[in-house]
Every structure is written in C-alpha cells, then in structure tokens.
Amino acid sequence: MFRQQRIEKIDFKTFMAGNHRKPSKHLTNTTLYSFLPSVSVSSFFSPDIAGVYAVLLGVFAFGMLSHFLETYAASTGREALAEAIETITRLAYSIGGFSFIGWFLVSL
Numbered sequence: 857m858f859r860q861q862r863i864e865k866i867d868f869k870t871f872m873a874g875n876h877r878k879p880s881k882h883l884t885n886t887t888l889y890s891f892l893p894s895v896s897v898s899s900f901f902s903p904d905i906a907g908v909y910a911v912l913l914g915v916f917a918f919g920m921l922s923h924f925l926e927t928y929a930a931s932t933g934r935e936a937l938a939e940a941i942e943t944i945t946r947l948a949y950s951i952g953g954f955s956f957i958g959w960f961l962v963s964l
Contacts, residue, residue, distance in 0.1 A: 915952075919945070 922945040930938040 918948070 922941055926938045926941040926945070929935075929941060
C-alpha cells in the first residue's frame with residue numbers, strides 16, 4: 857500500500873561535489889490565457905496592441921477637451937453651453953462604455 861523508501865548510499869566525494877542530485881524530469885509548463893498580450897517591455901511597444909493605445913488616447917483627449925471647454929464656458933458666464941457640453945460628454949461616455957461592454961461580451 858505505502859511505498860517503502862530505500863536508503864541510497866553515495867560516496868563522500870560525490871556528496872561534497874553536489875553531483876548526487878538527479879535533475880528533475882518534469883518541466884513546469886503553465887499555460888496562461890488572457891484577453892490582452894502579456895505585459896513586458898517588448899510587448900508594451902508591439903504593434904499588436906497599438907489599437908488599444910489609440911482608443912485610450914482618443915478617450916483621454918475627448919475627456920480633456922470636453923473638460924476644458926466646459927470650464928471655459930462656465931468661467932465666461934455661458935452656463936447653458938457648459939451644461940450642454942457636460943450632458944453630451946456624460947451621454948457619450950455612458951453609451952461608449954456600455955457599447956464596449958456589449959461588444960466584449962459578444963466577442964467572447
């Protein structure tokens with residue numbers, strides 16, 4: 857039922873040299889699955905992920921532009937224009953976010 861361990865005899869010189877250990881036969885091969893490429897220095901600048909960078913840059917630019925326009929309009933006394941810019945930005949981000957979630961779930 858239980859395997860008995862055998863005592864192995866090695867000579868002292870082999871023991872001191874460290875050659876008595878057997879290399880492991882099993883190599884660890886773990887497969888990781890991901891939706892995006894792995895994050896490393898070489899993959900960070902790869903053209904495979906350039907579309908993601910373009911989308912993030914576009915969303916960032918749209919948000920910053922709408923913020924600056926809204927604050928400028930509010931500081932110059934055009935509250936109606938500032939409110940319209942805020943409403944359009946809020947709707948665009950909501951529609952874009954839910955559209956992205958829907959696309960992601962459909963593409964799985």
